Amino acid sequence: MTLDIEAIRGDFPILERRLPNGKRLVYFDNAATSQKPQCVIDAMSNYYEHYNSNAHRANHTLADEATTALEGARVRISSYFGTSPDQMIYTSGATEAINLVAYGWARENLSEGDVVVLTEMEHHADIVPWQQMSVDIGIEVRYVPIDVESYTLDMEAFEVALDGASLVCVVHTSNVLGVRNPVEKIIEKSHTAGARVLIDCAQGAPHERIDFDSLGADFVAISAHKMAGPTGIGCILVRRDAMEEMVPFMTGGSMIKRVTTEGSTFQEGHAMFETGTPRIAEAIGWGAAVEWLEQFDMKKVHEHINDIASWTASQMREIPGIRIYGDPGRDDSSGAVSFLHESIQSQDLALLLDEGGFAVRTGHHCAQPLMDALGVPSTNRASFWIYNTMEEAESFVQYLREVVDRFA
Amino acid sequence: MEEDRLWPQHLDEVVEEFQACFDSMERYELLFEYAKRNPSPLPPEEWDDDNQVHGCQSRAHVTSFVDEQGGFQMRGGADAQIVQGLMSVTAMAVNGMSPEEVADMEPAYAEAMGIQSSLTPSRANGFLNMFKRVREDASKLSG
Numbered sequence: 001m002t003l004d005i006e007a008i009r010g011d012f013p014i015l016e017r018r019l020p021n022g023k024r025l026v027y028f029d030n031a032a033t034s035q036k037p038q039c040v041i042d043a044m045s046n047y048y049e050h051y052n053s054n055a056h057r058a059n060h061t062l063a064d065e066a067t068t069a070l071e072g073a074r075v076r077i078s079s080y081f082g083t084s085p086d087q088m089i090y091t092s093g094a095t096e097a098i099n100l101v102a103y104g105w106a107r108e109n110l111s112e113g114d115v116v117v118l119t120e121m122e123h124h125a126d127i128v129p130w131q132q133m134s135v136d137i138g139i140e141v142r143y144v145p146i147d148v149e150s151y152t153l154d155m156e157a158f159e160v161a162l163d164g165a166s167l168v169c170v171v172h173t174s175n176v177l178g179v180r181n182p183v184e185k186i187i188e189k190s191h192t193a194g195a196r197v198l199i200d201c202a203q204g205a206p207h208e209r210i211d212f213d214s215l216g217a218d219f220v221a222i223s224a225h226k227m228a229g230p231t232g233i234g235c236i237l238v239r240r241d242a243m244e245e246m247v248p249f250m251t252g253g254s255m256i257k258r259v260t261t262e263g264s265t266f267q268e269g270h271a272m273f274e275t276g277t278p279r280i281a282e283a284i285g286w287g288a289a290v291e292w293l294e295q296f297d298m299k300k301v302h303e304h305i306n307d308i309a310s311w312t313a314s315q316m317r318e319i320p321g322i323r324i325y326g327d328p329g330r331d332d333s334s335g336a337v338s339f340l341h342e343s344i345q346s347q348d349l350a351l352l353l354d355e356g357g358f359a360v361r362t363g364h365h366c367a368q369p370l371m372d373a374l375g376v377p378s379t380n381r382a383s384f385w386i387y388n389t390m391e392e393a394e395s396f397v398q399y400l401r402e403v404v405d406r407f408a
Numbered sequence: 409m410e411e412d413r414l415w416p417q418h419l420d421e422v423v424e425e426f427q428a429c430f431d432s433m434e435r436y437e438l439l440f441e442y443a444k445r446n447p448s449p450l451p452p453e454e455w456d457d458d459n460q461v462h463g464c465q466s467r468a469h470v471t472s473f474v475d476e477q478g479g480f481q482m483r484g485g486a487d488a489q490i491v492q493g494l495m496s497v498t499a500m501a502v503n504g505m506s507p508e509e510v511a512d513m514e515p516a517y518a519e520a521m522g523i524q525s526s527l528t529p530s531r532a533n534g535f536l537n538m539f540k541r542v543r544e545d546a547s548k549l550s551g
Contacts, residue, residue: 406437407440
């Protein structure tokens with residue numbers, strides 16, 4: 001069934017917004033965060049309006065309803081990601097998810113000289129914790145370079161880096177280049193080499209249906225807010241055998257069985273890693289988001305986004321002075337189009353685009369090593385999602401041409 | 409600067425030029441032009457941590473001194489043309505005034521030019537951070 005984009009757009013009240021200068025909002029910053037459908041907003045408001053209560057271990061109606069909704073969201077979300085609830089740990093997002101692997105698994109299982117393999121295109125969330133582990137426990141961090149011609153990972157270099165590795169951490173889809181990495185091959189090779197694998201799916205999850213059990217990674221980090229869910233919540237999906245090797249890195253309420261003045265015992269499974277009051281409203285919102293997404297064939301969603309991104313990039317390449325980073329024309333590309341103009345500085349360009357109603361992001365996108373590899377301090381980035389249209393892309397290209405004519 | 413003035417007289421022509429702009433895009437176009445007319449540029453090879461203005465989304469650098477006539481002089485550079493343009497206008501406003509006058513000055517000219525209302529709060533903060541840095545430098549250079 002074809003996507004009914006008009007109907008989809010109707011689910012997002014913010015898309016009707018006009019900016020203070022009267023221009024209609026054209027939201028092309030989805031790699032930073034996606035907009036939220038009304039059902040997600042309603043689910044969270046409904047919780048606060050009708051059954052707000054702390055969850056777990058209470059006998060009153062509101063607490064029971066809140067607990068049911070929280071755990072019901074876990075069932076729904078884990079099922080969406082092709083796994084069981086016991087393999088899902090709620091976190092505040094992909095950043096905390098990766099830090100949980102660093103502090104909960106790596107610190108316990110790795111020691112000085114053990115090797116963690118990253119790539120040059122990782123988000124800072126998947127670089128800085130490992131650099132900190134290198135300082136704290138003396139692990140060796142290796143970086144797989146990208147091929148700056150094809151904007152893909154140098155897989156020959158990956159094979160070399162893999163030698164003796166204990167953990168491989170790779171981004172599923174680059175938030176800058178839009179390139180989807182061959183994660184299945186990476187997982188297979190890493191496991192053959194004896195390494196566990198963490199895949200950062202923060203950008204991948206909005207664009208394809210991640211099936212954790214089939215994918216085979218040991219850890220998968222996801223953020224809700226890039227896939228129609230609220231900010232402040234995400235998860236780490238963890239294989240049971242890997243979870244058994246983990247220790248909690250945040251301790252306190254909820255994750256304990258018994259606390260005495262002599263010491264404490266901890267819950268088992270995912271409960272050991274979920275400390276303090278849960279993000280109840282956010283979990284409910286995320287559950288509503290996956291319920292909304294489940295109605296769509298994500299392959300068709302990906303095709304829709306890919307069509308817009310590849311057309312836009314091809315048109316942008318015709319504009320004098322514009323350079324595209326990445327290859328949005330690839331079938332597996334996620335819809336992020338990073339670009340620069342040779343004479344209009346990126347901040348200026350973003351501001352001028354905003355004057356036209358176009359929301360794009362500018363900066364290093366939390367990927368400074370990638371910027372270094374590309375030889376630029378920053379890029380502008382237009383990133384598309386399910387509710388964007390070809391008409392929006394056409395108006396963007398037209399406006400960009402006018403800006404370049406006027407300001408270059 | 410005379411007591412009832414919000415900016416020095418020599419800036420009137422610049423302010424009027426911006427006030428005559430039809431819309432924000434025309435103002436930005438004019439800022440791009442003013443970026444090229446910086447009377448006292450600070451080139452990138454002189455940028456360092458000490459002269460960097462923090463709180464700007466793009467890189468902006470300002471340094472100041474007192475000239476032989478006792479007048480305050482600022483030199484500024486930025487990688488973004490819009491910021492560079494704002495620096496040019498600011499330099500045109502403050503260069504030659506006494507450090508004490510610069511230390512007391514408000515960026516009313518930017519409001520009159522229609523620039524501040526064109527900028528969102530976070531972008532306006534960048535300009536204000538730059539202006540605050542100029543005033544702080546002037547304050548330090550005051551006798």
